[in-house]
Amino acid sequence: MTDSPATGSAHRTRTLVILGAGGDLTARLLLPGLASLLASPRGADMRLIGVDRSASTDDAWRKRVAASFAESPSKTADTVIAHTSYVQADVSDPADLARVLEAAGPDVSLYFALPPAVTLLACKALRTLDLPKGITLALEKPFGTDYATARSLNRLLQHLVPEEQVFRVDHFLGKSTVLNLLGLRFANRIFEPLLSADNVERVDIVFDEQLALEGRAGYYDKAGALIDMIQSHLLLVLAFAAMEPPASVDAEDLRGGMAQVLRATRPWKKDGTASRRARYGAGTIGRRKLPAYVDEAGVDPSHGTETLAEMTLAIDNWRWAGVPFVLRSGKALADARQEIVFTFKPVPHLPAGLHGTTTPARLRIGLKPASLDLDLMINGEDDPFELDPVALHAELQAGQLSAYGEVLASILDGDPTLSVRGDVAEQCWRIVSPVLSAWRKDAVPIDTYAAGSAGPKSWH
Ligand code: BG6
Numbered sequence: 001m002t003d004s005p006a007t008g009s010a011h012r013t014r015t016l017v018i019l020g021a022g023g024d025l026t027a028r029l030l031l032p033g034l035a036s037l038l039a040s041p042r043g044a045d046m047r048l049i050g051v052d053r054s055a056s057t058d059d060a061w062r063k064r065v066a067a068s069f070a071e072s073p074s075k076t077a078d079t080v081i082a083h084t085s086y087v088q089a090d091v092s093d094p095a096d097l098a099r100v101l102e103a104a105g106p107d108v109s110l111y112f113a114l115p116p117a118v119t120l121l122a123c124k125a126l127r128t129l130d131l132p133k134g135i136t137l138a139l140e141k142p143f144g145t146d147y148a149t150a151r152s153l154n155r156l157l158q159h160l161v162p163e164e165q166v167f168r169v170d171h172f173l174g175k176s177t178v179l180n181l182l183g184l185r186f187a188n189r190i191f192e193p194l195l196s197a198d199n200v201e202r203v204d205i206v207f208d209e210q211l212a213l214e215g216r217a218g219y220y221d222k223a224g225a226l227i228d229m230i231q232s233h234l235l236l237v238l239a240f241a242a243m244e245p246p247a248s249v250d251a252e253d254l255r256g257g258m259a260q261v262l263r264a265t266r267p268w269k270k271d272g273t274a275s276r277r278a279r280y281g282a283g284t285i286g287r288r289k290l291p292a293y294v295d296e297a298g299v300d301p302s303h304g305t306e307t308l309a310e311m312t313l314a315i316d317n318w319r320w321a322g323v324p325f326v327l328r329s330g331k332a333l334a335d336a337r338q339e340i341v342f343t344f345k346p347v348p349h350l351p352a353g354l355h356g357t358t359t360p361a362r363l364r365i366g367l368k369p370a371s372l373d374l375d376l377m378i379n380g381e382d383d384p385f386e387l388d389p390v391a392l393h394a395e396l397q398a399g400q401l402s403a404y405g406e407v408l409a410s411i412l413d414g415d416p417t418l419s420v421r422g423d424v425a426e427q428c429w430r431i432v433s434p435v436l437s438a439w440r441k442d443a444v445p446i447d448t449y450a451a452g453s454a455g456p457k458s459w460h
Helices: 026-038 058-069 075-083 094-104 116-127 145-161 176-186 216-242 250-262 401-415 422-440
Strands: 014-019 046-052 087-088 109-111 134-138 166-168 200-208 264-269 275-281 283-285 288-290 308-315 325-330 338-344 362-367 370-379 387-395 445-448
Touching: 014 026, 014 094, 014 116, 014 401, 026 058, 026 075, 046 058, 046 075, 046 094, 058 075, 058 087, 075 145, 087 094, 094 116, 109 116, 109 401, 116 145, 116 338, 116 370, 166 422, 176 216, 176 362, 176 370, 200 216, 216 250, 216 308, 216 325, 216 338, 216 422, 250 264, 250 422, 264 422, 275 325, 275 422, 338 387
Parallel strands: 014 046, 014 109, 046 087, 109 134, 134 166, 200 325, 275 445
Antiparallel strands: 200 338, 264 308, 275 308, 283 288, 308 325, 338 362, 362 370, 370 387
């Protein structure tokens, strides 16, 4: 028997209840993530219950689970499929939720795979119930819809359970490539001393995708690239890239370190205008012909939603003062460039006689695929006094679990290290707020780019 860090209770079989079991997130990401965990040596001692509004049967639900588990078959997964059940319930109705909790038993994790407004209603309904002591709550992004709603959702959660029993899910914290940053920075003496304003000119965190809207207008058209990617995922990556070395990677130290650096982070210009936004027009990616974003099904052009966002940030502390951090993410782009790049300053003096065009040294950490590159200048082959660029390249192994598998493992273990702490979620909204309001006032123009291109021509 082991102790669960979240609840302090002796370990028993935990029941994972997915609220919103009929949704796209459950089928596409949660269940496959769970299957990858069950098939791994780590495994999980768990029971699964699916909950949704529509009438269905245990059998129909089992078939859906089996279909989503298909890519990672295992004996443990078969056992979970055989014992899983379905509960039809309206999650905003306290009586329905009480039935769900009774079916789940005392060691339960409620996973809200629901839109934010429905999650809020479900949390309000939970407030009227006596919750089992060992319950944990897992909430999907977006966590709130702005700074104020994130704060009030946090207050509501505080009334339900202690903070360490709240798991604000951001699957980027489960990506092995993001976690690589910790080992790279803190287990090697050769990088960490260089990563500061003394040596680094700028840091870029880029997550460009070839994927377009993929039928997600209902959510994406109200969010846009800034909220979908930068407000959540990329600011957490920035926290890992810029935080001070923590004493340990337990939930307190790691999340405390993230909160500390994010509290020091602000838009480069306080009015939010050190930012750019753009939207894709019709174009072609590989063999895929894409309509303009505004012609995609379900898009309301009056929302003015951006599909490519960039913002420059400053970190007001000793280590990073004056170094721009440029965060960018967009959809329907030519290349899926997904990396963190530390660009180093020029050397203080290049010895006279060494010639050739010098490019700055760069440390590049690839997020997909996982890789590490160090771009350097060295003496050329023919003329030993002419400098040539060289790249030291390493491919990194992908983690055993998918990002969702990693996140689910931590939820089932009751360890909140890889989930977003309440104050961190609020900081992420605070940081993007000036940009959102500058865009609302049209203080920053919205550019266009053809789907499948490298972005707006004026940005190159
Ligand atoms: C999701 C965003 O959170 O992350 C998507 O909503 C994005 O728009 C996705 O495509 C990117 O993460 P991954 O792991 O699927 O590359």
